[in-house]
Amino acid sequence: MANTLESPKSKPNLPQRMQNAQQQAADWMQDSQFWTSIFRPGSIFRKGYTDSPRNRSYVIMNSVLYHLHPVKVKRHAVKVSYTLCLGGLSFFLFILLTITGIFLMFFYRPTDTAAWLDIESLHTQVAFGLLVRNMHRWAAHLMVLTVFLHMARVFYHGAYKAPREFNWVIGVILLKLTLLLSFTGYLLPWDQLALWAVTVGTNMMGFTPVFGSQVRFVLLGSQDIGSETLLRWYVLHVLMLPFVIVIFMAIHFWRVRKDGGISGPL
Numbered sequence: 001m002a003n004t005l006e007s008p009k010s011k012p013n014l015p016q017r018m019q020n021a022q023q024q025a026a027d028w029m030q031d032s033q034f035w036t037s038i039f040r041p042g043s044i045f046r047k048g049y050t051d052s053p054r055n056r057s058y059v060i061m062n063s064v065l066y067h068l069h070p071v072k073v074k075r076h077a078v079k080v081s082y083t084l085c086l087g088g089l090s091f092f093l094f095i096l097l098t099i100t101g102i103f104l105m106f107f108y109r110p111t112d113t114a115a116w117l118d119i120e121s122l123h124t125q126v127a128f129g130l131l132v133r134n135m136h137r138w139a140a141h142l143m144v145l146t147v148f149l150h151m152a153r154v155f156y157h158g159a160y161k162a163p164r165e166f167n168w169v170i171g172v173i174l175l176k177l178t179l180l181l182s183f184t185g186y187l188l189p190w191d192q193l194a195l196w197a198v199t200v201g202t203n204m205m206g207f208t209p210v211f212g213s214q215v216r217f218v219l220l221g222s223q224d225i226g227s228e229t230l231l232r233w234y235v236l237h238v239l240m241l242p243f244v245i246v247i248f249m250a251i252h253f254w255r256v257r258k259d260g261g262i263s264g265p266l
């Protein structure tokens with residue numbers, strides 16, 4: 001009641017004055033060159049943003065954070081039941097593998113004398129070492145599974161057909177890279193299981209027609225499995241393959257957008 005009778009000239013109360021001061025400070029900040037040079041037109045942080053389809057597109061295109069997101073999403077595309085989010089799950093597992101993998105790199109040395117001992121001490125002396133190692137291991141197994149199921153889903157929906165045939169090919173490369181990442185990681189614990197699995201694998205490669213022995217030599221870094229092999233596979237596992245897979249993932253996601261979003265329910 002008292003508020004309605006208040007004259008318009010009455011002095012604003014403390015909370016109002018604080019709100020006004022806050023607004024003035026925000027206006028001053030948003031008009032400054034510092035602010036406008038970072039947040040370009042269309043950014044939601046810029047003053048005067050109106051919620052229109054045009055501005056929404058600007059927000060997506062001008063933001064580093066959002067630019068992978070589509071400007072428009074079809075209703076069916078957000079239906080998890082359609083894709084089972086298997087592509088998204090594969091990506092999530094890849095991120096998890098990257099984070100846990102970086103943790104493991106702090107405690108692991110890729111030499112024939114240190115590797116196995118480092119894994120042992122990771123279990124017993126490093127805080128959360130066993131947990132993180134097992135998260136890395138399980139996420140790797142799961143990623144192979146989710147990538148495979150994602151491929152099966154794409155096949156079942158006929159999403160490999162035009163105009164998505166190029167992305168199917170990119171997908172096949174992603175599958176190969178995932179399997180290679182998994183296989184190169186298998187050697188790193190440097191235990192009996194790893195040694196014999198890689199011996200079998202590389203012996204099989206040795207039966208490649210014409211270049212068999214050369215292929216085997218390139219993979220092993222010598223005539224037999226040894227410290228050269230460990231170093232070679234470590235570099236492949238932590239540097240080269242992740243780098244290549246990230247590039248192909250970026251192409252893969254970009255193509256999903258360019259091909260008009262996911263295929264949609266049949």
Ligand code: HEM
Binds near residue numbers: 147168171178
């Ligand atoms: C590292 C592995 C992979 C990741 C992270 C990945 C990620 C994704 C994501 C997030 C999508 C959007 C829709 C969805 O979640 O299903 C997608 C779509 C698609 N993916 Fe993958 N993918 C991978 C491997 C593959 C493989 C192995 C294939 C096939 C050989 C493939 C073929 C496709 C195709 C054709 C689409 C479009 C599907 C549609 O329009 O319905 N991808 N992928």
